[in-house]
Amino acid sequence: MEAKRDKTRAGRLKLTAIVLMILAAAALGGWMLLNLITDPFGVFGDRLLGWWSYNETRNVQVAKFSYLEQHHEEFDSYVVGGPSAGAWDTQALNAVFNAKFYNLALNTQDMRDAEQYVRWLIGHYEVKNLVLNVTVDSAKAHAGDGRDVTEAMPCQLDGSSSIAYYVRYLFANPRYGLSKLRRIGADSIVPNSFDVFDAGTGAIDYSARDVEAIGAGGLEDYLESNPSFTDLPASAPLLGQRECVASVAAIRNLCEEAGVNLVVVAAPVYYDYLTRFSRKEVEDFFTALARVTPYWDFTSSPLSRDPRYFYDPVSFRTCVGEMMLARMFGGSSAYVSKNFGVYRTADSGAVQLWDVEEPDKAEYTVNVPILMYHHLSEETVSAAALDEHMAALAGAGYTSVTMADLRAYVERGTDLPDKPVVITFDDGYASNLEIGVPILEKYQMKAVIYVIGCSLGRDTYKDTGEPMTPHFTAQQAGEAEAGGLITIGSHGYDIHEVKGRDPDPIRHGVLQREDESEADYAAFLQGDCARFNEVMEPVLGRKADILAYPYGQCSPLSEILLAREGIYATVTTVPGVNTLVKGLPQTLRAMDRYDIEAMDLTGEELLDLLAEN
Numbered sequence: 001m002e003a004k005r006d007k008t009r010a011g012r013l014k015l016t017a018i019v020l021m022i023l024a025a026a027a028l029g030g031w032m033l034l035n036l037i038t039d040p041f042g043v044f045g046d047r048l049l050g051w052w053s054y055n056e057t058r059n060v061q062v063a064k065f066s067y068l069e070q071h072h073e074e075f076d077s078y079v080v081g082g083p084s085a086g087a088w089d090t091q092a093l094n095a096v097f098n099a100k101f102y103n104l105a106l107n108t109q110d111m112r113d114a115e116q117y118v119r120w121l122i123g124h125y126e127v128k129n130l131v132l133n134v135t136v137d138s139a140k141a142h143a144g145d146g147r148d149v150t151e152a153m154p155c156q157l158d159g160s161s162s163i164a165y166y167v168r169y170l171f172a173n174p175r176y177g178l179s180k181l182r183r184i185g186a187d188s189i190v191p192n193s194f195d196v197f198d199a200g201t202g203a204i205d206y207s208a209r210d211v212e213a214i215g216a217g218g219l220e221d222y223l224e225s226n227p228s229f230t231d232l233p234a235s236a237p238l239l240g241q242r243e244c245v246a247s248v249a250a251i252r253n254l255c256e257e258a259g260v261n262l263v264v265v266a267a268p269v270y271y272d273y274l275t276r277f278s279r280k281e282v283e284d285f286f287t288a289l290a291r292v293t294p295y296w297d298f299t300s301s302p303l304s305r306d307p308r309y310f311y312d313p314v315s316f317r318t319c320v321g322e323m324m325l326a327r328m329f330g331g332s333s334a335y336v337s338k339n340f341g342v343y344r345t346a347d348s349g350a351v352q353l354w355d356v357e358e359p360d361k362a363e364y365t366v367n368v369p370i371l372m373y374h375h376l377s378e379e380t381v382s383a384a385a386l387d388e389h390m391a392a393l394a395g396a397g398y399t400s401v402t403m404a405d406l407r408a409y410v411e412r413g414t415d416l417p418d419k420p421v422v423i424t425f426d427d428g429y430a431s432n433l434e435i436g437v438p439i440l441e442k443y444q445m446k447a448v449i450y451v452i453g454c455s456l457g458r459d460t461y462k463d464t465g466e467p468m469t470p471h472f473t474a475q476q477a478g479e480a481e482a483g484g485l486i487t488i489g490s491h492g493y494d495i496h497e498v499k500g501r502d503p504d505p506i507r508h509g510v511l512q513r514e515d516e517s518e519a520d521y522a523a524f525l526q527g528d529c530a531r532f533n534e535v536m537e538p539v540l541g542r543k544a545d546i547l548a549y550p551y552g553q554c555s556p557l558s559e560i561l562l563a564r565e566g567i568y569a570t571v572t573t574v575p576g577v578n579t580l581v582k583g584l585p586q587t588l589r590a591m592d593r594y595d596i597e598a599m600d601l602t603g604e605e606l607l608d609l610l611a612e613n
Helices: 002-038 052-058 060-074 083-087 090-097 111-124 162-170 175-186 218-225 241-258 279-292 318-329 383-395 403-412 430-443 474-482 518-540 556-564 603-612
Strands: 077-081 101-105 129-134 261-266 295-297 310-312 342-344 365-373 420-427 447-451 486-490 546-548 569-571 577-581
Touching: 002 162, 002 175, 052 060, 052 175, 060 101, 060 111, 077 083, 077 090, 077 111, 083 101, 083 318, 090 101, 090 318, 101 129, 111 129, 111 241, 129 241, 241 261, 241 279, 261 279, 261 318, 279 295, 279 342, 295 318, 383 430, 383 603, 403 420, 403 486, 403 569, 403 577, 420 430, 430 447, 430 474, 447 474, 447 546, 474 486, 474 518, 486 518, 518 556
Parallel strands: 077 101, 077 129, 129 261, 261 295, 365 420, 420 447, 447 486, 486 546, 546 569
Antiparallel strands: 295 342, 365 577
16 A cells, blocks of 8 residues: 555655646746747847847847848948947948948957957948047957857857857846837837837947037036036056057958958046046056057047036047047038147157146137026017126127127137027017017117917917917018018927917926826927928028027927937026037026026116126
8 A cells, every 4th residue: 555655655746746847947048938928139121120239238249240130231330349339320430431331339448359350241231441440448348258149259259169158148038028019119219228229320329418408507517417527437447558559459350351441539537537547557458559550549538527428437528429420531611629639640759648637628618608588568678778787798808799609609619709698588479570670680689589370460369369469471581581680480380389378288398298198298299390391491592490488398309309409509598507518519508697687787787797708
């Protein structure tokens, strides 16, 4: 009897083991299927979701390789380097080189990884031009062995076992695939931490950083909102100098043998970050680099002293990349910072990077106040008050400038007159032309009038028919701009909604409504710009390129979308003076303005206000 019980028990244990094995196999199969379908690193080609910006953020080395395997015929030139290379704008490179660039910025500073990539590119694809991005971090980085799935290199490049490589990603932790599925619904036009790359170009998606308001508040506010410039990491010795230089030499040889045009660039870094390293080690590294290949050295210059030219201490802004191209190749009216860029060769001698003068901010920055008016009347700002303001400004030596003047300052370095001021009127009231223009002409003051497209020529609200303050017509707007003192800007076609006079739900200025999807909001804002241009382009001969936010409200999303529509400057209603910086077009975004009507100032009080700021 006991033997029978033992046999029965053994049978049950065997059956349990078989069931557990089946369940384990099913779970394992599901695990593998999840990783194969979601493909969170793009290793298997991501044929189902095709979310390359996400894959590249998880592991840029393997995802970009898989992407290029499918799309390499679209490109003939490449940017290669560590993370800071991600700021190179491929459109700007294409224009300079007459090429089709892909940005192959990696998440590793190890130049050996870049060498492996270049070897593959030249051996398997068409390559005409190669821009090699080098920084001081390239000399300290060693990726080493034993990298996990988020850091590994493709097996095709590092020579590792292909079977082990694919099995590793097939059996990767399922949380990677589940995370990708969860975040599909959270994807946005505004870049997220889980999809920082622009899949089509390979560059880092800095669209939100490139429209951030860094002109309002000045340098102190920028440092406060970007603590990476003050909380700098501890320095590390440059242990990889020889290996880095050897890899650059190998890349040079590969390009020479294949007839590839190689341009080596030592990218700028924030000066305080650079000086945390040993001066001798850094300068010896760049001296050794010059012995193996000529290169353009932007590492340290007066520009490097100002953190506003950087996203973080080692990542230069996209506009700085365009400045580098202007310095290297000329043929551009773009602003180039003082003493920016040195071409180094083996005959250049020892490199010296520490002796960089502190820049004179007056040479490349300017403070510009913007004044905001609306309807001119005895109840708001009277003709006499406006006359007093203009007389005070003219008498104190202020010169009115246009938004186009500000754009020329930041994009081309065209200097502004002493004591510049921008005068603006919102809404497009008839009184602006009837009362305002004669006073402006009297003192030869220029002004911007931001008009509401749907209110042009109306004296009643479009939806309710209620009386409203008369607005001038589109034709009158064109005639006013042709006179030379007035510039017409956009206050939106129909985004200036008023409670009780516009249908619910009311939009708060230009902001996205709570019940509105991002796609619907983008379509609305793009459509509003199109409707405004339909009305105004025939009389102005151009599309709207400047905009005043209704009620001053804006968001990163609205700024990104408007920049796509060609709007280069936006203004709010936040009081304050704006600091414009040559070479930084984002200092024209979300600029502050003084609401003169609300402040009820005399001419002298206006001058005191401007003098205080």
